[in-house]
Amino acid sequence: MLEIYLGRNSKRNERLIDFLETYGVAYTCIEASQINRETLFKLLSKxxxxxxxxxxxxxxxxxxxxxxxxxxxxxxxxxxxxxxxxPLIVCKERVYPDVTLDEMRTFIPRDLKRQLYQARLLKERM
Structure with missing residues (x-):
């Protein structure tokens, strides 16, 4: 499951969340204002x-x-x-700062990527 720390840019936040929901990626959202000392140390340690x-x-x-x-x-x-x-994403003990929509493909499960690729190939053949 991904942990997403959201910033103030609401449009960017919406696009990231829509992307994750479209591909069925599990996540939890955390506002940056909720970051405390303990959370920050955990992020820094990763x-x-x-x-x-x-x-x-x-x-x-x-x-x-x-x-x-x-x-x-x-x-x-x-x-x-x-x-x-x-926005900051924590996934599998790694931290990805300042994530863009293009970089979000990294978080799509491999099986789903394979299915999407095969579907696109079939569509191109027709």
Whole structure:
């Protein structure tokens, strides 16, 4: 099951959810405002570089050796809608930040992809 952390862009959110419902992908939606300290730490632990989840403006903190992780988390939690690259999808212990509609095909089950491909081939032959 996918966990989707939604941002403020309602059109984009609707398109992503419609896509998932069209292909029958199980998901749960979570608003960015519901992200707490524990959730953020879980998300950060699933990445190789925690700055992959954060907006590009946070790259300035990457080289600051005097800043502690707790301070960075505090900054992120002040405005999670602006500081996290949303929409964010968690699938099989991996985090996919700033997912686009084109990238959503990744989450369609392989069997369904195969069926759609075969149906398209049959349609082209006719």
């Amino acid at each position: 990445t190789s570089d925690c700055f992959d989840l954060l907006s590009p403006s946070f790259l300035r903190y990457k080289r600051q050796h005097h800043m502690r992780l707790n301070e960075l988390v505090h900054l992120v939690l002040q405005k999670p809608e602006q500081t996290i690259r949303l």
